Amino acid sequence: MDIFTQQLVNGLVLGSIYALVALGYTMVYGILELINFAHGEVTMIGAMVALSVIGVLAGVAPDLPGVLVVLGGILVAIPACMLLAFGIEKIAYRPLRKAPRLAPLITAIGVSIILQNLAMLIWGRQYVSFPEILPTTKFEFLGAHISLLQIAIVVLALTIMAGLWLLVEKTRLGRAMRATAQSREVAELMGVNVDRVISATFIIGAAIAVIAGVMVSAYYGLAHYYMGFMLGLKAFSAAVLGGIGNIAGAMLGGLLLGVIEALGAGYIGDITGGFLGSHYQDVFAFFVLIGVLVFRPSGLLGERVANRA
């Protein structure tokens, strides 16, 4: 088996998940210049809700194909998390719109702690495992094993990214989002209901996050009330890597971070002469984050801040 190809594949899979979560960070930052630290937790809640529904569905309808069961879980979790994100923005962030920037940031951290604890109360401290209902077909490709699930994750993620790109670039709502990101005041002068556009941004980000949350729990076979923390931090790093506020940047940053991490994990043992094992893979995200912040704070595709109209 070829480690390089295998890790590249694994990295692309993880990276597409990071990219999906990163989109939520970057869209909100683009419009409000707020780092919505609660976004990782929304992703976690999405996974948890979906998993609960999946568990119930798999129990009452054992003959239903696994894909449909998972789809059912997603279809319940998406509106639930859309509502959650809408509520978070409206209750926690909107009243602070004119406050100094530190206030909403701290609020975001608070919201994320609340959501984590809420999830712990509802689902407990134990891992919730993902039932083995999805096909486990594997293919050989250039010396790497690729599962059907991995292919599905990457294809679905890329489709969602393409859809979001179309939404932002080609639709009336997307144009209003871009206008609002540049100047809320002028967008209002065009007749845009900026509050609604901001709500829409949170809601869209949450829907995408749910799918990412289900992907990651299907991939690792489990979900946990704490999973949103690390996933959120990595997705945030990916958004910063790509240039926070930039949608294409979040996609690129996510994929890149996934690949860096997987390759790093694959070779870290060789590099350190066996001193560090592959369970250190998490450190790479933070090396990348620190590296970007030091050498290119605007990120790979980030715009010059002075360019804001």
Add this chain to the structure above:
Amino acid sequence: MSLLMAQGIKISYGGIHAVRGIDFEVAKGELVCLIGANGAGKSSTLKGLLGLVSHSGDLRFNGERLTGLATHAIVARGLALVPEGRGIFGRLTVAENLDMGAYLRRDRDGIKADRTRAYELFPRLAERNKQLAGTLSGGEQQMLAIARALMGRPSLLLLDEPSMGLAPLMVRKIYETIARIAQEGVTLLVVEQNAHLALQISQRAYVMESGVIRLSGPSHALARDPQIRAAYLGD
């Protein structure tokens, strides 16, 4: 009945009283200007009309009270403001900026016709319609801002210092266009520091000083007023 009727409008920022109770009106079809020195409260007045800053007093548009409405709701009622500094969306293309002007409209054919008209009015914009608006020159940006506001077919168009920062030739061009827009039946309220220009093109004018209206009347009369000539026309 006046299209716009303002009575006792006051605007303050914390302890700073920028507008201290002013009355003015604009009738349908008029071109009215509001002149005054730096800090007189002109921009604040326009922002108050659009609900960008809160005001007290009685503000009526087509007889309906505007006080307390959100900006987008006021825009939906037919008011448009080209803000000081133009406020174009630099990272949107020229064409997308125009589309934003028509954001509240759903009549595709009408929008298309108005876009064609905007390009007729400002041929320079037509040549640059796929360009990012941030790359336009100051004068072109002012053209775009006016064209964009017209895309919403406002019944009252407010312009805040359209000549600001422009070379004399471009100022003339912009003012020719404003006169043309007025001739075509658009009602305008223009804020201007360049009193000379403003009194030339407008029918009536208000002169604002430290948050109050000092003088008002027909523009040609104001242009001959010795007080005005001394303070604003540099005599």
